Amino acid sequence: MNFMRNTWYAAVWAQDLPADRLVPVTIIGEAVVLFRDAAGKATALLDRCPHRLVPLHLGRLCDGGARLQCGYHGLEFDGAGRCVRNPHSDRVPTAAKVRAFPVVERHSLIWVWMGDAAPCEAQIPDYSAFDECNNARVGRRETIELDVNYQLMTDNLLDLSHVSFLHDGILGHADMVRGNIEVQQEDNTLYVRRATPNVAPPGMFDLMFRRDGQPVDVWADMRWNAPASMLNYAGVCPPGGERSAGVHILGAHILTPVSEFRTRYHVAAVRYDDTVTRSEEEASEVMQKLGDLRRHAFKDQDEPMVMAQQDAMIRAGGLDAVEPLLLNIDVGPARARRLLETLRQQADEVREPVEA
Ligand code: FES
Numbered sequence: 053m054n055f056m057r058n059t060w061y062a063a064v065w066a067q068d069l070p071a072d073r074l075v076p077v078t079i080i081g082e083a084v085v086l087f088r089d090a091a092g093k094a095t096a097l098l099d100r101c102p103h104r105l106v107p108l109h110l111g112r113l114c115d116g117g118a119r120l121q122c123g124y125h126g127l128e129f130d131g132a133g134r135c136v137r138n139p140h141s142d143r144v145p146t147a148a149k150v151r152a153f154p155v156v157e158r159h160s161l162i163w164v165w166m167g168d169a170a171p172c173e174a175q176i177p178d179y180s181a182f183d184e185c186n187n188a189r190v191g192r193r194e195t196i197e198l199d200v201n202y203q204l205m206t207d208n209l210l211d212l213s214h215v216s217f218l219h220d221g222i223l224g225h226a227d228m229v230r231g232n233i234e235v236q237q238e239d240n241t242l243y244v245r246r247a248t249p250n251v252a253p254p255g256m257f258d259l260m261f262r263r264d265g266q267p268v269d270v271w272a273d274m275r276w277n278a279p280a281s282m283l284n285y286a287g288v289c290p291p292g293g294e295r296s297a298g299v300h301i302l303g304a305h306i307l308t309p310v311s312e313f314r315t316r317y318h319v320a321a322v323r324y325d326d327t328v329t330r331s332e333e334e335a336s337e338v339m340q341k342l343g344d345l346r347r348h349a350f351k352d353q354d355e356p357m358v359m360a361q362q363d364a365m366i367r368a369g370g371l372d373a374v375e376p377l378l379l380n381i382d383v384g385p386a387r388a389r390r391l392l393e394t395l396r397q398q399a400d401e402v403r404e405p406v407e408a
């Protein structure tokens with residue numbers, strides 16, 4: 053599979069990379085080991101010792117993270133991947149080095165640049181709503197391991213018309229089928245917006261808003277950045293009213309391909325429901341229920357459906373073996389797939405200019 057290489061991938065939530073731990077992650081088929089150096093800076097090395105090729109995450113950290121010692125014969129590497137100690141000799145062979153990947157810790161996530169080109173920090177998408185300073189509003193930051201291809205999950209997230217069927221009663225219902233879908237590209241960012249005016253509130257938003265079942269305008273605006281980092285701005289407000297008079301959620305949906313058929317899915321949500329007055333007890337009950345509903349919609353509804361889709365595709369000969377029928381609701385996913393391929397070619401297949 054042609055994964056984009058010269059781009060940032062969210063490896064883990066920062067909370068899941070404590071000091072003194074070696075954390076193995078596989079990103080686009082490459083084994084990477086993450087740790088914090090002596091200054092607490094997140095570091096990523098290829099998870100493979102150049103001697104005998106064993107995973108370095110089976111070793112240990114020395115001097116508070118200053119060096120990673122291989123667990124097999126004790127070569128020690130610094131955060132730049134240089135071998136700084138060979139316990140068997142005073143000489144360190146020049147080939148004793150490990151690839152180091154550029155890392156940035158931002159918006160409570162650890163981002164790793166997987167390509168050989170110079171990394172561009174400005175390309176990290178804005179998830180500032182998830183910064184630690186906003187913790188009072190942010191629900192659990194979780195990572196879900198999925199046995200599905202990341203593009204099938206992207207299709208799922210960029211086509212939210214499925215809420216009326218797969219998530220009937222929770223995130224959608226029959227009256228929301230005919231949403232107005234709008235796709236817009238700004239530079240390399242894609243927006244897929246879906247609005248359903250004047251309908252009964254879907255269960256999750258009724259719980260968050262007025263709890264009276266009265267009609268509302270519903271929207272879900274999904275932002276997409278290559279390769280598969282999404283942010284969903286979704287909410288309800290009184291019909292014809294300002295969105296600021298309603299309630300909304302910002303949902304992080306960040307997909308990191310592990311391999312062709314496996315994906316790490318980083319999720320978290322930020323609630324904005326200050327327009328509703330509640331006791332502290334009610335607010336924490338709502339927060340708990342929202343988390344449970346989101347988890348149920350994902351684990352019991354989306355995940356089994358997309359896994360079954362992938363199984364059917366594999367039985368038919370592979371993910372690209374059968375040309376799928378395209379409906380009007382597929383405009384967002386189709387556009388994202390085309391844009392990703394264009395950006396991948398631009399980023400990874402840079403050729404020498406042809407001499408005139
Ligand atoms: S395998 Fe790492 S030092 Fe031998």
Ligand SMILES: [Fe+2]
Nearest residue numbers: 208214219354
């Ligand atoms: Fe879904």
